[in-house]
Amino acid sequence: IAGITQAPTSQILAAGRRMTLRCTQDMRHNAMYWYRQDLGLGLRLIHYSNTAGTTGKGEVPDGYSVSRANTDDFPLTLASAVPSQTSVYFCASSEVFGSYNEQFFGPGTRLTVL
Amino acid sequence: AQTVTQSQPEMSVQEAETVTLSCTYDTSESDYYLFWYKQPPSRQMILVIRQEAYKQQNATENRFSVNFQKAAKSFSLKISDSQLGDAAMYFCAYRSRTSGTYKYIFGTGTRLKVLA
Numbered sequence: 001i002a003g004i005t006q007a008p009t010s011q012i013l014a015a016g017r018r019m020t021l022r023c024t025q026d027m028r029h030n031a032m033y034w035y036r037q038d039l040g041l042g043l044r045l046i047h048y049s050n051t052a053g054t055t056g057k058g059e060v061p062d063g064y065s066v067s068r069a070n071t072d073d074f075p076l077t078l079a080s081a082v083p084s085q086t087s088v089y090f091c092a093s094s095e096v097f098g099s100y101n102e103q104f105f106g107p108g109t110r111l112t113v114l
Numbered sequence: 115a116q117t118v119t120q121s122q123p124e125m126s127v128q129e130a131e132t133v134t135l136s137c138t139y140d141t142s143e144s145d146y147y148l149f150w151y152k153q154p155p156s157r158q159m160i161l162v163i164r165q166e167a168y169k170q171q172n173a174t175e176n177r178f179s180v181n182f183q184k185a186a187k188s189f190s191l192k193i194s195d196s197q198l199g200d201a202a203m204y205f206c207a208y209r210s211r212t213s214g215t216y217k218y219i220f221g222t223g224t225r226l227k228v229l230a
Contacts, residue, residue: 033218042118042205043220059219090159100147100166100209103218105159 002026004106006091012112013081021076021109023091029104031097032074034058034066036087037108043090049074050097081113116141118208120221127196128229134181135191135224137206147209148182148189153223154202162204165189167211193226201228 007022025032030051035043035058045058049068063085065077074093078085091106117140127133139148150162165173165182172180177197181190193200203223210217 035220040222042222043207045218088157092159100164102161102164103159108157 004091004093004104006089006106006109008109009107010110010112012114013078015081015083015113017081019078019081019111021078021089021091021111023074023076023106024072025074025091025093025104026072027093027095027104028071029093029095030071031094032068033092033094033103034064034074034076035090035092036060036085037090038087046076046089048097081111083113085111086113087111116143116208116210116217116219118206118219118221120204120206120224122224123222124225124227126227126229127193127200129196129198131196132192132194133196133226135193135204135206135226137189137191137221139187139189139206139208139219141187141208141210143210145211147211148180149207149209150178150180150189150191151205151207151220152200152202153205154199159205163191196228198228198230201226 004025033048034046047066049055052071089109092103094101094103119138146167148165151159163175177194179192205223206221208219
């Protein structure tokens with residue numbers, strides 16, 4: 001059982017380029033989330049999806065978009081990357097949206113925008 | 115707006131000793147969830163323990179326990195018999211239960227070092 005996988009593990013990207021971070025879970029969880037982790041700021045929610053076909057904005061959604069075409073996949077796209085988007089990105093899932101359930105996290109993607 | 119504060123950027127503990135990590139939060143809600151997550155050097159976050167605000171009894175998971183003081187809005191994590199594998203970043207998190215909203219707020223983390 002893989003849980004949550006993310007790809008790539010790390011990436012260096014030129015400013016202005018488009019980039020999609022991939023996230024796949026095999027637990028059939030309804031809810032999925034994208035966070036960014038920055039030193040001194042903890043984790044901040046970018047976007048979430050409570051079920052396939054629906055998405056919502058988190059705390060820091062600007063410059064990012066997501067889609068949830070099916071239960072398993074939840075890609076995060078940076079349409080035109082900027083240096084302030086340099087961060088470690090974590091995808092997470094939970095069985096039910098917005099509940100007491102544990103969130104399961106992926107291993108993260110380290111993104112550097114130059 | 116809700117906030118979560120971890121005032122200790124770094125803590126150290128001797129192996130086999132006990133350490134307490136602090137977490138305070140600010141909210142006007144009466145019902146919510148609180149969590150402690152561990153992030154080892156591998157980066158993957160792992161749930162350590164969780165607490166429902168309406169439950170007065172402190173949650174316990176083996177060597178991990180919490181001291182939940184609702185009136186003081188405090189949610190500290192106690193690790194007993196510390197082991198080298200406990201070395202990690204620890205994040206406190208708040209989850210709103212208000213219907214129609216989604217708030218999952220993390221603190222800035224406390225790095226725990228375990229000394230052999």
